[in-house]
Amino acid sequence: RALATHQPRLSLRHGTSEGSATDPSPAASAGRALYRRRATMSRLALLMAATGARKMLQDDSMIPLGSTTALVCEASDAGDNMALVADGLSGDTDWPHGHLKPIVTVGETDPNTGVTITGVPDGMGPYLLDEDTVRLVFQSESYGPLTAYETYTYTVNDGVKFTGSHLYGVDMDRSKLGEFMSNDVPASDMIKQAVNMIETVYNANGELVVKRNPDGPTTTGAFDSAVDVAGNYVLEAMPTEADWHYMSMCSSHMAPKHQWGEGMGFVDDVYLTVEEWTNYDPNATAFIGLPMHAVDVATKTAYTT
Known part of the structure; x- marks a missing residue:
């Protein structure tokens, strides 16, 4: 599926992506720190979508449509290596046949139409x-x-x-x-x-x-x-x-x-x-x-x- 999907489970990746789950660089650490804030916003968006709330999220907590760059899907050689799993980050992206990017991710909202995926x-x-x-x-x-x-x-x-x-x-x-x-x-x-x-x-x-x-x-x-x-x-x-x-x-x-x-x-x-x-x-x-x-x-x- 070309669309990145996110179910309301805390162990799945969602939100921003800078670096990878195993990347120890300062940029990756900063990305993970930023994600912890975004993860809370993500869960709020999912909760509102699930419980039927129609009002828009506040601007500082809404996840705009198409803004998520992390991927839920992984290359098949990831196997059961849990070291590749980190909230908010892509896992194994060593695709054998090309490159993948998400278009929209569940929990994102169009701020103009109010539609939440x-x-x-x-x-x-x-x-x-x-x-x-x-x-x-x-x-x-x-x-x-x-x-x-x-x-x-x-x-x-x-x-x-x-x-x-x-x-x-x-x-x-x-x-x-x-x-x-x-x-x-x-x-x-x-x-x-x-x-x-x-x-x-x-x-x-x-x-x-x-x-x-x-x-x-x-x-x-x-x-x-x-x-x-x-x-x-x-x-x-x-x-x-x-x-x-x-x-x-x-x-x-x-x-x-x-x-x-x-x-x-x-x-x-x-x-x-x-x-x-x-x-x-x-x-x-x-x-x-x-x-x-x-x-x-x-x-x-x-x-x-």
């Missing part, structure tokens, strides 16, 4: 937003209340709140992206903004998804993966700050317009994704199951199929 980034697909901008679309695998933390909510259909997996778009300067791997400049220099890519949601019946009825079945406009055929909520846990949640999106694919040539493929740019798994109430019956979703990225509309 959550989950486990997966299913990436770039396309030209305009002649000067490349938009990278990816989803964030997240399991919501069925495992541990709920991601912060986002609103669709003029008031319906979702948690769980998000679908993000990160816009990058096209010319700077072309030079990104040939310099040491962080991705923040080329990133223009991050946005949520789902604003309208239709269920498998072609109905606009509505707010969940807390007192009984949602008979019209229910979100399919969470209900039975009558609209009763059938998952083993409910979101605490949202109506519905996308269950761990996975196996996603960006299908650009006319992907295989003129007149072949979709007539629009479409992002395809699927909800991966769920846990149902053991007493539930006649549940609908996990659907697929096709997202028209131009209109930010998700269609359940």
Whole structure:
């Protein structure tokens, strides 16, 4: 995965990177000291993303989008050598076939749009937003209340709140992206903004998804993966700050317009994704199951199929 990812565990690397975990130089020591401060900021950002807090972090504690240069991934010859592991620093970066740089890291925030990157980034697909901008679309695998933390909510259909997996778009300067791997400049220099890519949601019946009825079945406009055929909520846990949640999106694919040539493929740019798994109430019956979703990225509309 080309995106650096960071889970809310204190042993994983995140934040700034100067030197390596085994580098005893003054520069590396200074980098580690600086990281201890940044690590606290990182954990705060992750906690806010997990618990659903929407307010922006203060300027002195926010991790700007694309500013992290440390890598979570390592070269395979690192093995189980724990001496290479240090909070906030890259580990073994002796890649056999080239160079890696992170574009965005979980916990970072766009200070202008308020979008914070959550989950486990997966299913990436770039396309030209305009002649000067490349938009990278990816989803964030997240399991919501069925495992541990709920991601912060986002609103669709003029008031319906979702948690769980998000679908993000990160816009990058096209010319700077072309030079990104040939310099040491962080991705923040080329990133223009991050946005949520789902604003309208239709269920498998072609109905606009509505707010969940807390007192009984949602008979019209229910979100399919969470209900039975009558609209009763059938998952083993409910979101605490949202109506519905996308269950761990996975196996996603960006299908650009006319992907295989003129007149072949979709007539629009479409992002395809699927909800991966769920846990149902053991007493539930006649549940609908996990659907697929096709997202028209131009209109930010998700269609359940």
